Each structure stands twice: as C-alpha cells, then as structure tokens.
Amino acid sequence: MSIIMWFPTAVLEGRKLPRVILSIRPSSRSESAISSLMKEAYEMGAWSFDLPSVQHLQTFRDLRHLTEDEALAGLCHLEAEEGVAFLGKPLHRFEAKVVETIRKNLISSLLPRDVFPPSSSSDVFTQKEIDRIAFDPVRFDNALSLLDPEDSPFLMVGERYGDWLLALGRIDLLKEMIGRVRQKGFIPIFSGHWTTFTLPKAKPLDAAAYAVPINKRWGLFDRTQACDVIKKFDRPVISLNPLNDGKLLGESQEAFSFLFEELKIYLAIARIDSEAEAKKIFEAAQRFPSLIPPRKA
Secondary structure, eight states, X not given: OOOOOOOOEEEETTXXXXXXEEEEOOSSOSHHHHHHHHHHHHHHTOOEEEEOSHHXXXXXXXXXXXXXXXXXXXXXXXXXXXXXXXXXXXXXXXXXXHHHHHIIIIITTTSOTTSSOOOSOOOOOOHHHHHHEEEOHHHHHHHHHTOOTTTOSEEEEETHHHHHHHHTTOHHHHHHHHHHHHHTTOEEEEEOSOHHHHHHHHTTSOOSEEEEEBOSSOBSSOHHHHHHXXXXXXXXXXXXXXXXXXXXXXGHHHHHIIIIIISOOSEEEEEESSHHHHHHHHHHHTTSOOOOXXXXX
C-alpha cells in the first residue's frame, strides 16, 4: 500500500496547483503504462498531471472517472501553430521557410547558431508575407473543442511555434489565441523554449504564468542570463525540465531549492518514468512551503 504524501501548493488566478506537477513519461509510451504510473502517483498523493498528448488526456479522464475525484486537475497543451495560417493554409506547411527566416533574421545577433539543424533551403518570408500570416479561428477552435476546462482548468499555449511567432514579430497572433482560450473558460499559461529570448518578448500576453526550460544546470540559451531574466521577471514562472532529463533526480532537493528559493519559481513540471522517481520528487518537494498570495486590502 502506498504512503500518501503531499505537495506544497500555489495559487494562480484563484485556482490551486501543486508546486510540482508530474509529467508521466514511462519508457513504454503505451496507454497502459501511462495509466499504471499515473494511478500509482495518484495513490501516493498526486492530484495534478501534465497532459502533453491525447494518450495522457484519455488516461487522465479514465482516472478521474474511476476515482470520482473532482479535485484532480490536468494541464493540457495547445501548440500555437494550431491557430495560424498563411494564404489560408496551416503555417506548418511552410515550416522550413519559417525556420530559415528566423535563422537569417535573428540567429546572427540573438540566438545561438545551433538552434536549428542545417537546412538546404534558402527561401525566406518577406516582411509583407510575415504580415499576411493570420489567425485561423476555425482550426484553433476545433483544436480547443477536444479539451475541457473541467479536465484542464489551465491550458499551456505556445511551445515551439510560440517562440517562432515572437521571433517573427507576431505577438498579436498569440494575443488572439490567449484571448480565445480565456473565452472558452481556460486559464492560459504561455509556454516557450527560448527562455532568455521568450520571457521579455512574451510579457505583454494576458497569461497566468510563463513556462520555460530552466534548471540547476541548464537554461536556454545562456544559463546565467536565463537566471537573471527570471529573477527580474515580475510574473509567475514555471520551470520546464527542472531535473534536467532525470540527471538531477538524485539532487532533487537541491534542484528545487535552486528553483523555489533562489529563482523564486512558482511551479515546476517534472518528468517521471517510475514510481520510485515519483517518490523521490514527493520527498524533495515536501521540504518547501506553499505559496500563499497576499490578502487584498
């Protein structure tokens, strides 16, 4: 029988979340393996899970139905590409052109040269073409319709196309998506991969928090600069990959101390591939306090 533990909590826009959200990533990606590990983590005391795929979402829904636990909360993802089109076609059909445009316009001065793999394409968007990239409400709403704020009150919006749209100067498209997400009853969290570039650019978005990769050993693109940016950022930040792909699992307490006490990170989303890993994360996280928002005057 599992020992029930607890995570410290934080509050975003009036909703509670654990300060460490588990992302179930077993070595076997089958739905049964995901389901088994999610159930084990739940029985230990986990009540919020990262849901990066349809398999994760279905497994979570099954667990919610099985337990009838209304406190269970998922964290679904929505790629920003779902909401953008060029000449009426999904932007991913022009991905090579997007990448080459960013490579030529930004990498020389702002981004490391190895951000993108080598490309044989030399085709780039002109500024007029960038201006013609448009919000695609029908496709975006179709993607949103597969999700439910009852399952996932918070919704991660952005990911790699979030970074790319910021790099193209089209934050207006992200603002439309964030607004649409709020209209549908979700609380948006903006997620990006380029910490030092993304956080300053994305700050005007109406997001509850900003999720970016940062841990004790690594941050995109320069770790020292990433830490400085986060310390000065006055909005809630979520650490993606807080244990550096499991390399810091044996130093979980020190890793969370760095994030929660030094960088003042709000939450962390930690990947686990076994019950033993979940237990280690529980034990480390319990040593840190909950975040209690200040009372309104």
